[in-house]
Amino acid sequence: MAKKTSKPAKSNELDGKEFFAAISLIEKEKGIPKSYMLEKITQALISAYKRDHERITDNVFVDANEAAGTVRMYVKKEIVEEVDNPYTEIALDEARKTLPSAQTGDVVRIEIKPRNFGRIAAQTARQVIIQGMREAEHSMIYDMFSSKEHEMMMGTVTRVDPRNGAVSLRITNNGESTDAYLSASEQVRGEVIREGDRLKVYVVEVRRSSRGPQVLISRTHPGLVKRLFELEVPEIYDGTVEIRSIAREAGSRSKLAVWSSDENVDPIGACVGPKGTRVNNVVAELRSEKIDIIKYSDDPAEYVAASLSPADVLSVVPLEGSKSCRVVVPDDQLSLAIGKEGQNARLAAKLTGYKIDIKSASAAHEWEEEDAAAEAARAAEESETDDLVPQEEDFVEEPVEDVLPEEPAEEETPEA
Numbered sequence: 001m002a003k004k005t006s007k008p009a010k011s012n013e014l015d016g017k018e019f020f021a022a023i024s025l026i027e028k029e030k031g032i033p034k035s036y037m038l039e040k041i042t043q044a045l046i047s048a049y050k051r052d053h054e055r056i057t058d059n060v061f062v063d064a065n066e067a068a069g070t071v072r073m074y075v076k077k078e079i080v081e082e083v084d085n086p087y088t089e090i091a092l093d094e095a096r097k098t099l100p101s102a103q104t105g106d107v108v109r110i111e112i113k114p115r116n117f118g119r120i121a122a123q124t125a126r127q128v129i130i131q132g133m134r135e136a137e138h139s140m141i142y143d144m145f146s147s148k149e150h151e152m153m154m155g156t157v158t159r160v161d162p163r164n165g166a167v168s169l170r171i172t173n174n175g176e177s178t179d180a181y182l183s184a185s186e187q188v189r190g191e192v193i194r195e196g197d198r199l200k201v202y203v204v205e206v207r208r209s210s211r212g213p214q215v216l217i218s219r220t221h222p223g224l225v226k227r228l229f230e231l232e233v234p235e236i237y238d239g240t241v242e243i244r245s246i247a248r249e250a251g252s253r254s255k256l257a258v259w260s261s262d263e264n265v266d267p268i269g270a271c272v273g274p275k276g277t278r279v280n281n282v283v284a285e286l287r288s289e290k291i292d293i294i295k296y297s298d299d300p301a302e303y304v305a306a307s308l309s310p311a312d313v314l315s316v317v318p319l320e321g322s323k324s325c326r327v328v329v330p331d332d333q334l335s336l337a338i339g340k341e342g343q344n345a346r347l348a349a350k351l352t353g354y355k356i357d358i359k360s361a362s363a364a365h366e367w368e369e370e371d372a373a374a375e376a377a378r379a380a381e382e383s384e385t386d387d388l389v390p391q392e393e394d395f396v397e398e399p400v401e402d403v404l405p406e407e408p409a410e411e412e413t414p415e416a
Contacts, residue, residue: 008197017069032136038064040132045073049112056087073111141178142213146206148173152227155180155217157197167193169201180215180374188219191287200217202227220250229256232278235270243295244268247350255347256305259296266347268293283307294351300325304356307348311337316363324355326367334360362408 023037041351050056059076073094079089079102095102103215155169158179165184170177182201187193201217202224208214216223226243230245234243236335241260248254260268273277279291294306301316314328329337338345342411347355359366 006187019064019071020066020069023328026133032133032140036136040056040136044127044132049073050074052277053087059088073112075112076107076109079104079108102269138208138212141176142206142208144173145178145203145215146211148203149196150223151203152200152224152231153203153217155199156195157195160193160195169181169199169217169242170215171201176190176246178213180217182217186216186218186220188287188289190217190251200224200228207344220248222246222248222254225254225256225282225286225291228282229278232281233271233273234266235267238377240265241270241294242296243255243353245353247347249288249343249347253290254286254288255292255294255345255351257296257303257307257351268295292347300354301360304348304354306354306357308337308344308353308356311344313337318354322355323353324357327356327357327358328361328364331360334358 023034023041026032026037027034033126042064043061046060046279051386053085056075060073061076062071062073064071075087075351077088079092079095081087081092081104081402083091090108092102095106095108099108138324153171153173157167158170161167165187167187168184169180169184171180180201180203182199186204193199201219202221203215204218204221205216206213207216223246225246225248229243229245230236233241236258240262241258243256244259245257246254251272256271258271260267260270270278279293283289283291292309294309295305297306300318304316304318304327305313308329308360311329311333314330316325316327319326327337339347345358
């Protein structure tokens with residue numbers, strides 16, 4: 001009769017080689033550093049042991065030796081004659097069983113086997129490790145996407161909330177993906193977004209949270225227009241042409257002020273492109289939003305005049321002491337300069353930073369009348385102020401008579 005071969009009993013020992021192979025695999029797949037995982041697992045093992053031994057102190061440590069392929073856990077105890085706390089002390093006789101040369105006052109370390117852990121302690125260790133991995137992943141994703149703040153990214157719509165219209169997108173960067181939130185206020189009015197659509201979005205901010213990094217995105221931010229032009233216009237990408245200012249009312253109209261560092265490069269022509277292909281690609285991405293491209297100038301009058309395009313401007317007079325100016329346009333260009341519901345003038349003011357007062361050529365004389373009236377009112381006010389201030393001639397010094405004291409009357413002598 002053949003002898004039955006006995007299978008080796010399943011050991012609860014921690015296999016060091018498998019342990020280091022596992023964390024190396026995690027580092028490769030998740031990108032979590034091995035040192036970070038070792039720290040979290042060490043904390044987990046110590047927390048697990050303390051869970052079963054409530055009176056234990058900080059005398060527990062883990063020795064992980066990757067070169068030897070071992071992971072061992074020890075508790076340090078002081079050798080004493082009489083034990084008061086068995087968790088931190090060991091009797092001299094007990095210590096000499098394994099270490100004959102032991103003396104009172106020495107500190108010995110005693111190895112702890114993982115099989116001695118209780119079920120609750122093992123669960124605690126597992127939770128600490130899982131939480132550590134999750135925190136590491138969140139931190140990596142935050143670092144990766146925080147570098148993309150104020151940049152444009154492509155996202156895929158995963159969900160559209162039917163109640164408030166908010167949209168969730170899945171965006172990816174270097175193989176890492178996360179969810180981004182596009183609120184209704186950051187969407188272009190009238191734009192229809194469906195699940196599965198791919199959208200270019202502008203990353204406004206990346207925040208930390210307990211659930212992982214929160215990526216706030218926008219489709220209405222002026223920065224999206226800038227990034228789209230950088231994508232389409234090589235001269236902007238390499239710095240030859242600069243976008244100095246952007247004013248935008250999303251879904252309706254945008255104005256760009258561009259400038260070239262090379263006098264041989266036309267900044268407006270570079271942005272428009274051959275047969276308008278470059279600007280048309282941007283307009284298509286913005287769902288037919290109108291775009292005005294003007295040339296930036298350091299001269300305020302020239303800059304303001306260009307910002308009111310497509311209207312013609314006769315004159316621009318900046319007012320001293322304030323960021324304001326008066327603009328005169330032909331009579332038939334007044335409505336064009338102001339725009340529908342004042343949009344053209346409003347965008348020009350945002351673009352230049354100037355408060356713009358526009359009048360037609362036939363009404364320009366009203367400013368002279370207003371200035372004359374204001375000057376007269378100012379003169380009258382100064383005159384009234386002067387009348388209220390006492391003048392030098394109002395004070396007349398009257399002569400003061402010297403008053404001498406009266407001499408005392410002589411006393412009458414009574415008759416005899």
